[in-house]
Amino acid sequence: MSRGTAIEAFATQWLDTPDGQQIYLEQSGNPNGIPVIYCHGGPGGGSSPFHRQLFDAALYHIIIFDQRGCGLSRPALQLNNNSTQHLIADMEMIRQHLQIPNWVVAGGSWGSTLALAYGQTYPQYCLGFILRGIFLGREQDIDWLYRAGFGASQVFPDYYQDFLQPITHLVHLDVLQAYQLQLHHQDEAIRLEAALAWSIWESRIATLMPNEFSWGGEMDAQSALALALIEHHYFMHQCFFEPNQLLDNLHKISHLPCNIVHGRYDMICKAENAFSLASRWPDAQLHWVLDAGHSASETGIAKALYQASRAMADRLQTQARTAV
Template identity: 90%
Template sequence: MSIGSAIEAFASQWLETSDGQQIYLEQSGNPSGIPVIYCHGGPGGGSSPFHRQLFDAALYHIIIFDQRGCGLSSPALQLENNSTQHLIADMEMIRQHLQIENWVVAGGSWGSTLALAYGQAYPQHCLGFILRGIFLGREQDIDWLYRAGFGASQVFPDYYQDFLQPIAHLPDMDVLQAYQLQLHHQNQAVRLNAALAWSIWESRIATLLPNEFAQSGEMDAQSALALALIEHHYFIHHCFFEPNQLLNNLHKISHLPCYIVHGRYDMICKAENAFSLASLWPEAQLNWVVNAGHSASEAGIATALYQASREMADKLHSQKRTAV
């Protein structure tokens, strides 16, 4: 089974938050179907029309939004009042605005982090979870991706050397602290150079096989700035979590169904993340995609997510019939 064809949104709008930000929101699929909200990655990655295709449009009322500071939400590149807690509140605002009682919460990479955090804050409004490329927001997960001597830097030392280029003159500083200086430098060219290096590093290692970023080493400046500034902001603040927060609070949602899709060769979010999560979640089903890395655009990942959406719908419909 492959993913569905392109899906057009039937409604789009901007919701204003209590602190004056404009959150982009769109709806597609079946308005009478199972509500599902999709959390994009990054943080700062923005949503894409492709994300609609990860769900069966006949079965789901698909809700997609751009998180603060990125995508079509405004103001762009906003770091003030931008935290995990703010994003959770935005999701709850969306639920109330759409008058949805319960929904499936889905997301990939950072989106899986946000989905879990929202679920633990509002378990009473969750039907279940569909998660891809698990990121748990722990210091070890940040170390794996960004710090020398850990995971990704050891697998891609040449790409990692390019990642370090903007901070090569700061060899004695921690990598996140050094990038703090460059991403917020008074010189615009310095800021952009750092943002490009940060974003291209992640993009290069997102797929099992070499992708366009690995081949060209180029990226759109605005996309790079959003991803680098917002990701760095979250990671230097430990994702606004207590240590091991998501696993420690898993009991709040572990009675709900969960489908986990994780690429066997994911170099951005290590496989241990998915394994640890599934091991503590009796209702979770973990699907290792053996021919993929991290990106949802890889055929094996996209197909597995679409299949998970079908299986989740079957499970929820079965539960509904049993309850009756």
């Protein structure tokens, strides 16, 4: 099947977690193909039917889920029992439920973070990794996107000024602390204003060329609330990581193959993230997309991810034939 062809899910369901949440899970592609689980971005971004198209449906058994509190998972906007460790446990629950011995772990942006964290927890169940827009969950990565004087705010000062608008009266506080007050304010209108500003800031700078949000496009309130509340929750807790955790524990998975796709002009996840990861991973292939920013929907990114999935499938199939 060629890239860009619509792919329908052949199974959808909700899995109950031990703590009472329900995780949306869907399957598409070839049920006898190479299993791949895809981790969406955010955190709080939710999955999309578009994510199915990043894989060759003839070669892959495509498994996609919505992380806690977002997408079709329930309850919506749930922050309790919502941490990286909970999401890793959910992924392992999915693997056991589907009775999959091992799988390729894929993800973009925050999804790359979660994919790496899962892999370092359960390397024995991983065949390899397909990662896009690398985010390593370090304080410097959060600084780059949200704090003045670092990265994105220097490239897009006008958009950043709009991002700060809901917290201009809280200039004495750190930006994340100020947003904590607004996103959890008792006034619903204030909560929504903050969520929209937070989410639109990220959306505006996600592509190399101006997108609809650059020109004042409107954003769905529920999507904005999920993205802002859950992202803020994770970043206030340093993604529930120890400092430099993912790079320090890379030895647990660096014997496995990894295909990395990163936009050269990614303003959300800086290029250094991908370079540092690939430099420490002997079996990683880093592909720079020279005409793209961060978003998987950009043509160059989507094409490179599809090609990366084909390359991973070729490698795994060759290994399987050699082992026989």
